[in-house]
Amino acid sequence: MTTMSPDAGLTKQRETLLRLYRETARGRALEDVVNQLAQTRTFRGFFHPGRGQEGLQAAVCTALNVDDYLLYAHRGLTYLTAKGMDPVSILGDFHGRLAGSTRGLGAGTVHCVDPARGIMGQGGTLGSCFPLSAGLALASKTKGEGKVAAAFFGEGASARGTFLESGVTAKAWGLPVVWICENNGWAVSARVQDVQGTADIAPRAAALGFHTQVVDGQDVLAVHEAAIEAIRQARGGVPAFIEAKTERIEGHFTGDMQPYRDRDEVAAAKTRDPLLLAGQRLVELGEDTAVLDDIREQARAEMNAADEAARTSPLPDGTRIHEGVWA
Amino acid sequence: MSDKPITYAWAINHALDEEMQRDPDVFLMGQDVGRMGGVFGLTRGLHDKFGGERVRDVSIVEHLVVGGAVGAALGGLRPVAEVQFADFLLLAGDESFHKMAKWRYMHGGILTLPMVVRAPCGIQGGVGAEHSQSPEGHYWHTPGIKIAVPSTPADAKGLLKSAIRDDNPVIYFENRRLYRVKGEVSADPELLVPFGQGKVRRVGRDVTIVAWSAMVDAALEAAEILEREEISVEIVDPRTLVPFDMETVSTSVRKTSRLLVLHEASLTMGPGAEIAARAADELFEHLDAPVKRLAGTDNPIPQNMALEQFCYPQTDQIVSTVRDLAKW
Numbered sequence: 001m002t003t004m005s006p007d008a009g010l011t012k013q014r015e016t017l018l019r020l021y022r023e024t025a026r027g028r029a030l031e032d033v034v035n036q037l038a039q040t041r042t043f044r045g046f047f048h049p050g051r052g053q054e055g056l057q058a059a060v061c062t063a064l065n066v067d068d069y070l071l072y073a074h075r076g077l078t079y080l081t082a083k084g085m086d087p088v089s090i091l092g093d094f095h096g097r098l099a100g101s102t103r104g105l106g107a108g109t110v111h112c113v114d115p116a117r118g119i120m121g122q123g124g125t126l127g128s129c130f131p132l133s134a135g136l137a138l139a140s141k142t143k144g145e146g147k148v149a150a151a152f153f154g155e156g157a158s159a160r161g162t163f164l165e166s167g168v169t170a171k172a173w174g175l176p177v178v179w180i181c182e183n184n185g186w187a188v189s190a191r192v193q194d195v196q197g198t199a200d201i202a203p204r205a206a207a208l209g210f211h212t213q214v215v216d217g218q219d220v221l222a223v224h225e226a227a228i229e230a231i232r233q234a235r236g237g238v239p240a241f242i243e244a245k246t247e248r249i250e251g252h253f254t255g256d257m258q259p260y261r262d263r264d265e266v267a268a269a270k271t272r273d274p275l276l277l278a279g280q281r282l283v284e285l286g287e288d289t290a291v292l293d294d295i296r297e298q299a300r301a302e303m304n305a306a307d308e309a310a311r312t313s314p315l316p317d318g319t320r321i322h323e324g325v326w327a
Numbered sequence: 328m329s330d331k332p333i334t335y336a337w338a339i340n341h342a343l344d345e346e347m348q349r350d351p352d353v354f355l356m357g358q359d360v361g362r363m364g365g366v367f368g369l370t371r372g373l374h375d376k377f378g379g380e381r382v383r384d385v386s387i388v389e390h391l392v393v394g395g396a397v398g399a400a401l402g403g404l405r406p407v408a409e410v411q412f413a414d415f416l417l418l419a420g421d422e423s424f425h426k427m428a429k430w431r432y433m434h435g436g437i438l439t440l441p442m443v444v445r446a447p448c449g450i451q452g453g454v455g456a457e458h459s460q461s462p463e464g465h466y467w468h469t470p471g472i473k474i475a476v477p478s479t480p481a482d483a484k485g486l487l488k489s490a491i492r493d494d495n496p497v498i499y500f501e502n503r504r505l506y507r508v509k510g511e512v513s514a515d516p517e518l519l520v521p522f523g524q525g526k527v528r529r530v531g532r533d534v535t536i537v538a539w540s541a542m543v544d545a546a547l548e549a550a551e552i553l554e555r556e557e558i559s560v561e562i563v564d565p566r567t568l569v570p571f572d573m574e575t576v577s578t579s580v581r582k583t584s585r586l587l588v589l590h591e592a593s594l595t596m597g598p599g600a601e602i603a604a605r606a607a608d609e610l611f612e613h614l615d616a617p618v619k620r621l622a623g624t625d626n627p628i629p630q631n632m633a634l635e636q637f638c639y640p641q642t643d644q645i646v647s648t649v650r651d652l653a654k655w
Contacts, residue, residue, distance in 0.1 A: 100435075101435060101437075102433070102434060102435030103435045103436075105432075110433075111433045111435070113438065115437065115438060120401055120434075120438070121430065121433065121434040121438065123421075123425065123426060123430075124425070124433075125421050125425060128394065128422070128425070128426055130390075130391075130394070131391045131393070131394025131395045131397070131398060131422060131426075132395075132397055132398035132401070132426065133398060134391060134395045134398060135394065135395035135396060135397055135398020135399035135400070135401065135402065135406075136398040136399070136401055136402040137398075137402075138398070138399050138402070138404070139398070139399045139400075139401070139402020140402060142354070142380065142399075142404060143402075143403060143404070149398070149402075161390060162390045162391070162421075165386075165388035165390045165391040166388075166390070166391050166394070166395070168386055168388065169385060169388055169391045173383070323436055324431065324432050324435060324436015324437075325431075325432050325436070325470060326471075326495055327431065327439045327440075327441075327493075327494035327495050
């Protein structure tokens with residue numbers, strides 16, 4: 001039995017946690033809808049579930065300003081909803097309908113875009129976020145806009161040569177980049193230790209001169225605080241790096257049964273579910289479980305309604321393929 | 328304003344200078360473009376005039392040069408990135424073939440990428456297989472990129488200015504053999520050369536040569552020789568490959584009924600194949616002879632300067648090919 005603390009710090013912590021809990025729950029509810037679409041083969045492309053990583057995505061994206069740039073990664077959707085994107089336009093992309101942000105070019109998370117909220121898209125080749133984020137940060141710095149360019153990527157993509165090229169230049173030019181490495185230890189079926197000779201990515205960024213933090217990616221509050229500091233550093237002209245040690249609870253894509261992984265490891269990962277952990281912490285801080293149930297229920301209702309709106313939007317016709325090649 | 332003869336290289340410098348003066352969003356980045364003024368001297372004076380934040384030296388980072396330009400363009404700047412040799416574009420393969428060409432389209436056509444990559448191309452000076460290529464065909468095969476291939480100082484300036492003002496990504500292939508060629512260039516900072524408008528470099532009756540970049544001068548030289556044999560050559564310089572001005576080619580071929588496509592890039596699967604195929608398709612009933620191609624040889628370019636000349640069409644080869652065509 002925990003009682004509410006009168007301490008203001010704890011009250012603030014609880015408010016922040018509640019906000020992060022809500023964003024994590026929204027991202028998960030959205031992914032639940034997408035998983036359902038994949039299982040019923042309504043959506044036939046690849047989806048890379050973010051289960052286990054929603055908390056850190058929510059924790060970083062809620063620390064960004066609405067006009068800060070975001071280059072999200074392929075694993076999950078919480079980046080987008082936490083940055084303020086309308087789930088109807090995300091799901092419109094999954095359904096390949098005109099309501100989607102790409103107006104029917106979808107489908108999938110890969111290229112959701114919302115420049116009004118700084119969401120500048122995602123490349124189909126991993127590690128391409130490094131030079132692009134450096135360029136966005138350069139534009140912000142040159143124009144004196146004060147925006148940071150946040151880029152998410154896995155530990156796998158951190159091995160790309162683009163990391164080094166962009167990292168050295170970001171340091172040389174004092175670019176406001178915030179790079180967030182979601183280190184879940186697995187690049188599809190390759191264990192990071194086996195293919196990179198280390199489980200730790202942050203030393204690379206530190207060697208480049210980045211402000212570097214390593215954080216438990218399942219602890220939303222810790223990630224949020226790290227993100228606030230990283231963003232502060234970046235706005236001051238010091239490129240910043242966060243390595244969030246996280247868990248990939250599901251396979252690389254929906255339907256990947258992960259035969260290459262130890263079952264006990266997956267079971268252990270499930271106990272480190274960020275939504276579960278944030279909920280436990282909130283209850284410890286005196287939150288009523290009914291409030292948490294209600295947040296999750298609202299998230300489900302929101303995403304189901306968004307799915308209904310998206311799936312009833314018109315499909316593009318064949319002429320759509322010719323639109324938008326040229327400005 | 329008076330036109331005065333300046334070099335192709337200096338015309339590029341003037342275009343950069345004027346556009347940087349006009350628009351504070353325009354900036355340069357590349358290896359040695361700053362303090363040194365470019366390995367070929369093309370950006371001389373610009374670092375002093377505009378400062379290190381608008382003329383940015385980089386390390387050996389082609390991914391960053393092209394990918395960073397994509398990001399900077401998305402962020403509202405107008406980058407003019409330079410790869411030191413056109414061959415090095417391939418080091419930034421993902422950034423050029425994918426990010427630069429496809430980012431706008433992949434994201435529904437709602438983002439714009441106003442950027443230019445300057446790519447010095449062409450065979451000159453014994454720099455070998457990885458510093459001499461003309462890879463415009465690689466990029467013509469990639470929807471989403473505009474391509475400029477200027478052959479004269481005036482076009483070098485006017486096309487670069489158009490490229491910088493274009494809201495689409497452009498690769499600007501500047502031929503190193505042309506850098507010292509002089510020609511009249513307008514000093515008018517608003518004189519642009521539009522994309523997609525070819526130019527008839529020489530009017531003739533018997534054979535049409537489509538040529539661009541450094542091959543235009545070779546074609547002109549051949550035409551002079553052929554004129555003495557009473558073979559009249561018309562030379563069409565498309566000036567940009569994307570968009571491609573087929574209309575000017577078509578008008579010329581309807582008149583001459585014979586077509587030679589001439590380029591420096593190697594023959595097989597080269598850009599001439601596309602033009603020849605279009606001519607065969609669209610101009611079949613106007614042709615009196617098979618469409619011919621004369622192009623670079625299908626081998627890596629050796630470093631020995633004595634051998635370079637055998638790797639791209641020489642004037643005597645153009646003369647004999649046109650002579651054969653004229654017999655039809």
